[in-house]
Amino acid sequence: MNRRIIGLTGGIATGKSAVGKIIAIKGFPIADADIIARDAVAPGSVALTQIAQRYGSTILLADGNLNRSALAQILFQDADERQWIEQCIHPLVREKLLDFSKQHTEACLIVPLLFEAKMTDLVTEIWVVTCSPETQRQRLAQRDHLDPPQIEARLQSQWPLAQKAALATVVLDNNGDLDSLVTQVHRALE
Numbered sequence: 001m002n003r004r005i006i007g008l009t010g011g012i013a014t015g016k017s018a019v020g021k022i023i024a025i026k027g028f029p030i031a032d033a034d035i036i037a038r039d040a041v042a043p044g045s046v047a048l049t050q051i052a053q054r055y056g057s058t059i060l061l062a063d064g065n066l067n068r069s070a071l072a073q074i075l076f077q078d079a080d081e082r083q084w085i086e087q088c089i090h091p092l093v094r095e096k097l098l099d100f101s102k103q104h105t106e107a108c109l110i111v112p113l114l115f116e117a118k119m120t121d122l123v124t125e126i127w128v129v130t131c132s133p134e135t136q137r138q139r140l141a142q143r144d145h146l147d148p149p150q151i152e153a154r155l156q157s158q159w160p161l162a163q164k165a166a167l168a169t170v171v172l173d174n175n176g177d178l179d180s181l182v183t184q185v186h187r188a189l190e
Contacts, residue, residue, distance in 0.1 A: 005107050007120060007123030008127045008129070009111055009112060009127070010112070010174075011158055011161045013135075013144075014131045015172075023108045023185060026186075029108070030110060031100040031110070033113070036092070040089050041089065043063075051085070055074065058070060071085070086113075090117045094122070097111065097119065098122060115167065120167075130165055130172065131175045
């Protein structure tokens with residue numbers, strides 16, 4: 001039996017979640033690396049303990065959860081610290097994604113940092129969701145309430161979309177409306 005494991009990636013605010021929902025409606029099991037990464041830093045986890053030891057208790061909220069905005073301030077200002085966090089969390093994410101993909105002959109792995117985290121070997125095809133940089137900036141400002149320097153820091157922390165698209169099996173253009181995106185996804189699934 002042929003395995004079909006789609007690796008869905010793109011840039012921040014390009015529409016990966018929207019594509020994931022469309023694929024899920026078609027019956028594909030979905031594993032989302034962002035959700036796995038959040039679970040990896042749950043209170044009491046080894047990763048959260050390491051993070052707190054490195055950055056101090058101010059990186060934790062009163063309830064013991066990770067203060068994501070405080071961590072973001074560190075990560076998007078210092079590439080070395082971002083690399084340290086990735087080395088702490090990415091192996092845990094990779095292991096969970098690998099376990100998930102072994103359980104399914106068809107599945108979609110939503111991995112925003114598929115190329116950056118060197119996880120392309122987990123998938124049989126790579127789908128990249130793209131949109132214009134202006135659209136990304138608008139979505140980040142609206143969705144995450146970020147100011148222009150914060151937006152630029154996040155965009156600069158990822159591979160350029162054109163570089164990802166050049167390595168893709170499928171490129172989905174998410175500059176249009178939802179109907180256009182649905183049509184592209186359905187066509188790619190066929």
